[in-house]
Amino acid sequence: MQKIILTGDRPTGRLHLGHYVGSLKRRVELQNSGAYDKIFIMIADAQALTDNADNPDKIRENIIEVALDYLSCGLDPAKSSLFIQSQIPELTELTCYYMNLVTVSRLQRNPTVKAEIQLRNFETSIPVGFFTYPISQASDITAFRATTVPVGEDQLPMIEQTREIVRKFNSVYGETLVEPEALIPENEICSRLPGTDGKAKMSKSLGNCIYLSDTEEEVKKKVMNMYTDPGHLKVTDPGSLEGNTVFIYLDAFCRDEHFAKYCPDYKNLQEMKDHYQRGGLGDVKVKRFLNAVLEDELAPIRTRRKELEKNIPAVYEILKQGCVAARAEASKTLADVKAAMRINYFEDEELIQSQQERFNQ
Numbered sequence: 001m002q003k004i005i006l007t008g009d010r011p012t013g014r015l016h017l018g019h020y021v022g023s024l025k026r027r028v029e030l031q032n033s034g035a036y037d038k039i040f041i042m043i044a045d046a047q048a049l050t051d052n053a054d055n056p057d058k059i060r061e062n063i064i065e066v067a068l069d070y071l072s073c074g075l076d077p078a079k080s081s082l083f084i085q086s087q088i089p090e091l092t093e094l095t096c097y098y099m100n101l102v103t104v105s106r107l108q109r110n111p112t113v114k115a116e117i118q119l120r121n122f123e124t125s126i127p128v129g130f131f132t133y134p135i136s137q138a139s140d141i142t143a144f145r146a147t148t149v150p151v152g153e154d155q156l157p158m159i160e161q162t163r164e165i166v167r168k169f170n171s172v173y174g175e176t177l178v179e180p181e182a183l184i185p186e187n188e189i190c191s192r193l194p195g196t197d198g199k200a201k202m203s204k205s206l207g208n209c210i211y212l213s214d215t216e217e218e219v220k221k222k223v224m225n226m227y228t229d230p231g232h233l234k235v236t237d238p239g240s241l242e243g244n245t246v247f248i249y250l251d252a253f254c255r256d257e258h259f260a261k262y263c264p265d266y267k268n269l270q271e272m273k274d275h276y277q278r279g280g281l282g283d284v285k286v287k288r289f290l291n292a293v294l295e296d297e298l299a300p301i302r303t304r305r306k307e308l309e310k311n312i313p314a315v316y317e318i319l320k321q322g323c324v325a326a327r328a329e330a331s332k333t334l335a336d337v338k339a340a341m342r343i344n345y346f347e348d349e350e351l352i353q354s355q356q357e358r359f360n361q
Contacts, residue, residue, distance in 0.1 A: 001178070005030060006146035008042030008085070011062035012052065015069040016209040017294075018193040018202035021252050022152060026185065028074040030150065039080040040144045040326055041070065043319075046086045047137070050130035051120055067315050069212050072305035077318045083326035084319055085140065090330035094139040094337060095132075101168045102135055102161075110134055112157045138162035142177045143330040150183040152192065173340035177333075193252060198227035198245045210294070212301055219298060223291040228283045235282040241273055246286050254293045262292040 007027060009019065031039055043066050048059050063084060070082055085091060107113060113134060117126060129136075141149055141162050149159055159182040166177045194200055195208025202209045210222050228246050232239040241247050256268045263285075266272045272289075275281045308315060338344040345351065 001147065002037040002145070003035065003148065004144055004146045005036050005039045005148045005150065006042065006141050006144045006180075007040075007150050008044050008140075009066055010044045010048040011059055011066045012048050013062055013204045014065045014211045014213050016202050016211045017249075018195075018209070019069075020073065020212060021193050022185065023150060024069070024073045024075075026150060027080075031074075031076060031079050036148070038144070038329075040146070040329070041075060041080050041082050041322075042085050042140060042326075043067065043083070044085045044140070046091070047133055049086075050127055050133050051122075053127065053129075063319075064312065064315060065213070067319055068305050068308050071308055071315065071318070072301045073212065077322060081322040081325040082319055083322040087323040088143070088327050088330050090327065090334040091136070091139045091143055093334060094143055094330075095136045097337060097341065098135050098138055098165050098169070099132065101165055101172070106161075106164075107131060107134060110157050110161055112155060115154070134158050134161040135165070138165045141180050142166060143333045144326070145178040145329075145333060146180050147178060148183050149180050150185075153184055154192075156182055156184070169337075169340075173337075176336050176340040194245055194248060196222050196226045196245060198243060212298065213305060214298075216295060216299070216302075219294055220291050223287050223294065224284075226287060226290075228286075232283060236279050238279040239276040239281070239283075241277065246283070246290055247273065247276075249290055250286075250293065253297055254290075258289075258293050258296065263289045 005027075007023065009015065009023070015024065027039075027041065030036060043063055045059050045063060049056065052058055067082065071077075075082065113131070116122075117130075120130075122130065137158055138161060141159075142165075149162075151159060159180060163179050166179045169177050192201060195202045195206055196210060197206065197208040199206055199208055210219055214222070223246075226245050226249075228244050229240045231237070250269055250272075254269055259266050259268060259272075263272070266275070272281070272286070276286065335344065335347075339347070342348075
């Protein structure tokens, strides 16, 4: 069996460092590993519309932002198919068939759906499209026969829902669909990077994001305003690492070679942490170091993005070609699904012949 990845993002805004450490950087590593036969990366605009139906321009405008972030981070259209979900109509048809295999009560029990409904205050008025998006996600995954789906731990219930749909379909109609496995981040820090204000999650609405497309000046301003230890009032005061956003970011991004380059007082991060905890190390110095580390990571991304922005039609062409490749794959799966369900009327010559014989009697 081929090893195939399906992953993606909702185009509700520019991508930020949380996306980068949580998924983007890992995707590039997986893409370049040579361990997978096919990689499909989806811009999930149809899913984004389930809770943005009244503002389609928001989704439309952010398609190109996400595509630019993908390409500038190193996703390569020669190795990965980058496509737009709404341009693959086979996904919608598969969703329709899968809906008959899932009960309302099962969707209501999905922990991820429950959390998302609460987050968006949909308790009293849930759009049907939003409520059923786990089924749509199962369509996305199975359409490409994905064996591997990189996700955070909070998305594991969604993958399990897909696995249930696959098992149900195969038990009713015969072995047709591939049951996927989740691939969660190896590094716990990468599963969820906090916002610059110390909140649990980066959020555009909270204004606590560092975007991949931010300028050098914008990144520096956000880093210098970052939440640290509120009890660390003087340089001489012992500092706490718990909940200290600056050190959480350093855990995620810095390497030993950064110290030789930007902060030779220390050999590694542990030495800096020890000094901070015993007192004598100020937040400003640590933040300046973090800013240098982030600039090391973001400068090449920023440079590539500026080059890509000079030829936007070429970026749309990459997405168009990715959609062609994705649709070709999805159409094969849909044909197999319809054959298994015995609704491939015009392709089933045996059916047509048997009906002819019936009427000839």
